[in-house]
Amino acid sequence: MRSRVGVDLVPLARVRRMLDGGERTALERMVRPDELDECRREGLIDVSALAGRLAAKEAVFKLFLRGDTVLPWTLIRISAPERAWPEVELEGAARGYARDAGIDGPISVSITHDGDYAIAVAAAMSAPAEESPQRIA
Numbered sequence: 001m002r003s004r005v006g007v008d009l010v011p012l013a014r015v016r017r018m019l020d021g022g023e024r025t026a027l028e029r030m031v032r033p034d035e036l037d038e039c040r041r042e043g044l045i046d047v048s049a050l051a052g053r054l055a056a057k058e059a060v061f062k063l064f065l066r067g068d069t070v071l072p073w074t075l076i077r078i079s080a081p082e083r084a085w086p087e088v089e090l091e092g093a094a095r096g097y098a099r100d101a102g103i104d105g106p107i108s109v110s111i112t113h114d115g116d117y118a119i120a121v122a123a124a125m126s127a128p129a130e131e132s133p134q135r136i137a
Contacts, residue, residue, distance in 0.1 A: 004103065006062030006122040010051040013116065019045060030054060030073040038080060051118035052111035053078045059122035060088055060107055064097040072097075078109065086111055088122070102127030 018027040031039075031053060039049040056078045061071045075094035080086035088107040090098055098104070107124040 001125045002128055004063045004101070004124050004126050006059040008055040008058035008062065008120055010055040010058075010118045011116055012047050012051050012113070012118065015047050015051045015054065019047065019050075030057070032074050032077060035078060048113035048118055049080070052113050052120060053080065055118045055120035056080075056086060056088075056109045056111050056122065059120040060090075060109065061094075061097075063103060063107065063122055063124050063126075064094075064101045066097050066101075069097070080111060098124075 015027075018024065031050065035053055036045065036050070039046050039053065041049075057073055057076045058071065060076050060078075072092070072094045075091045077089040077091070078086055079089065086109040088109055090107075098107070103124045103126045105125055107122055109120060109122045111118065111120045113119070
C-alpha cells in the first residue's frame, strides 16, 4: 500500500461571488442541499465553512488522478458537522474513480480556514503503483 494526498485552496471571495451573484446555480451543482444546510449558522450560510467543503471535494478528487474527467461534485459528499471530523462519502462514478485509483478504504479529510482562504487536505491509502491502473510514469 502507498499513501495518496490531495490538497486544494478556495478563496472565500469566490464563494461570496457565487452566493451573491448569478453563480448560485453553479453552486447548487457543486454542493448538495444537506451539505449546504450543514454550513448554516444562525440561518445564514457560513462562507468559510462552504469554501472548506468545496476545497475538500477538490482535494478528494485529486486523489483519483483523473485530469481527463470533470469533478463529480455531488457524488463526493463531505459531512462536517460542527466540532466533528469531516467524513467523505463517495457515490456512483466517484466511487468508481477511487476504485480505479486503487483506493478501497476510507478517505481522511482535514479542513481549515483563515483570513481569505479555506484549505483542505485529503489522504487515502492505495494499491501499489504496479497494481494501480492510473499509474503515472
